[in-house]
Amino acid sequence: xxxxxxxxxxxxxxxxxxxxxxxxxxxxxxxxxxxGPYGDLIARLAVYERHATDTVNAINYDYRGFDTxxxxxxxxxxxxxxxxxxxxxxxxxTSPAGKVADRPPLSESVRAVIxxxxxxxxxxxxxxxxxxQLTPGGGFQAGVILATGSILVYLxxxxxGFKRITSHVAVEVIEAVGAASYALIGIVPLLIGLPxxxxxxxxxxxxxxxxxxxxxxxxxxxxxxxxxxxLLVIYTYLEEIVTGEIPEE
Amino acid sequence: xxxxxxxILLLLAISAFAVVRTHDVTEQVIALxxxxxxxxxxxxxxxxxxxxxxxxxxxxxxxxxxxMLALSRMKFHKATRQKExxxx
Amino acid sequence: MPHILQSLPYFIxxxxxxxxxxxxxxxxxxxxxxxxxxxxxxSTYVLLLAIGYRVGGSAPIFADISPGALTVDPVVxxxxxxxxxxxxxxxxxxxxxxxxAYEKSGCVSPSDLRTMRG
Numbered sequence: 001x002x003x004x005x006x007x008x009x010x011x012x013x014x015x016x017x018x019x020x021x022x023x024x025x026x027x028x029x030x031x032x033x034x035x036g037p038y039g040d041l042i043a044r045l046a047v048y049e050r051h052a053t054d055t056v057n058a059i060n061y062d063y064r065g066f067d068t069x070x071x072x073x074x075x076x077x078x079x080x081x082x083x084x085x086x087x088x089x090x091x092x093x094t095s096p097a098g099k100v101a102d103r104p105p106l107s108e109s110v111r112a113v114i115x116x117x118x119x120x121x122x123x124x125x126x127x128x129x130x131x132x133q134l135t136p137g138g139g140f141q142a143g144v145i146l147a148t149g150s151i152l153v154y155l156x157x158x159x160x161g162f163k164r165i166t167s168h169v170a171v172e173v174i175e176a177v178g179a180a181s182y183a184l185i186g187i188v189p190l191l192i193g194l195p196x197x198x199x200x201x202x203x204x205x206x207x208x209x210x211x212x213x214x215x216x217x218x219x220x221x222x223x224x225x226x227x228x229x230x231l232l233v234i235y236t237y238l239e240e241i242v243t244g245e246i247p248e249e
Numbered sequence: 250x251x252x253x254x255x256x257i258l259l260l261l262a263i264s265a266f267a268v269v270r271t272h273d274v275t276e277q278v279i280a281l282x283x284x285x286x287x288x289x290x291x292x293x294x295x296x297x298x299x300x301x302x303x304x305x306x307x308x309x310x311x312x313x314x315x316x317m318l319a320l321s322r323m324k325f326h327k328a329t330r331q332k333e334x335x336x337x
Numbered sequence: 338m339p340h341i342l343q344s345l346p347y348f349i350x351x352x353x354x355x356x357x358x359x360x361x362x363x364x365x366x367x368x369x370x371x372x373x374x375x376x377x378x379x380s381t382y383v384l385l386l387a388i389g390y391r392v393g394g395s396a397p398i399f400a401d402i403s404p405g406a407l408t409v410d411p412v413v414x415x416x417x418x419x420x421x422x423x424x425x426x427x428x429x430x431x432x433x434x435x436x437x438a439y440e441k442s443g444c445v446s447p448s449d450l451r452t453m454r455g
Contacts, residue, residue, distance in 0.1 A: 003363070003448060010362045018351055025347035032251065032343075032392035039389065039410030043397050046411075047404045055397040055408075056299045059415040071419045078426035082433040128302075134400055136298040140422055144306040151314065207400070230311065233429050237318035237436075241325050251392065255342060258349045261383070265353050265376050269360035274368045281372055288379060295386045296396040296409045303421045304382075311425055312375065316368060319432040323439050330443075 051203040052133040052212035060138070061218045065197040069182060072222060076179045079229045086236045094245035106157045114156040121149040125227075132219030133212040139219040143226025150231055154238075163242050166235035171228050178225025185214055185221065257291050274320060278313045285309035346387030353380035365446050367435045371428060378424045382417055389413035 129142025285308030
């Protein structure tokens, strides 16, 4: 199937589908008048039942915690796929790449700004991750924010530091521990006799950092796992450039 | 307020077309970053701060970052292969 | 509200879908097609959010408003959080495949990859 045939099929089938979709979309409820019952029900009950003020995270980690468990394993499996595809095996002989990429010297002002930026990023990432049940945020956002802190280190021309942060064996262990602890937190209620992923920890007072039971704990575990996952992905993409060695074919 | 939302949606449609019609990949990454920011703005208008935070960190930071890393690895690979070709 | 404004987000979602699909069909660079796939995935965000929006509603975060106030739908937003995560990991895995295909074959266009065989 060459390109012309593909484009012809698209130009024929596309407008037909578009027309049918627009005809169907005119029958959807008008924009701005949500009338379903479940959203209102959860918005009214979540604060009293779970002592969590962020209903979106309460749904993600408690009411529909099983779906988020599946999503964490999607992330885990995708990172395994990336590392399997791109990682160099340990016993393949390598040769130095030589002076292939000349890096222009960084100005001092960039380096002067980077270290406060790394500090602010890390503190902000921890804040977002620990307040998942109170304000918008939660584990996943915190993980991505913390992982981009390592890129700031790389931007400061500190390749040795970047290599030490991201290529350590502990990063893989931390990712596995994060994913496993989410599953373990879910299995603990099974041992008591309650369904999977029930909120069994004490709920605390609404608005406290240590409230909402397992929601805060799961949010922290997800944050740990996502940080380590993104660090692994970033290092796997940059491995040849950072170490300067390429495998011989 | 609804007209403001309609305006943001039209801006979203225009920037999506701009991303698709950019053919140089490095320029497209920057356009994708802008598209991610406009999507986050739309999420803020739709009263979804959690999703907006997610979209900013993923769609405007992590996604262009990963694409640029892949592109730089491909360029590095091409440069080393060319250098080996010169040596032989 | 005029009638066209009542269904505008649904049309915008369809437009995003077709923009992404058109880019995917006529792409000449593998990374370009991966980015168009990201645009395709973001059309579902617009559709889901438009279903859950309520005029005059505020965000479903009760840290500073009372629990009985009018809010938008939080269930749809929880679905979309998963959606955003899945978009990021799908793009990461696809880019790894693109990089490996480029390293093995040396060409970066989808049509060239088909003819280089054997």
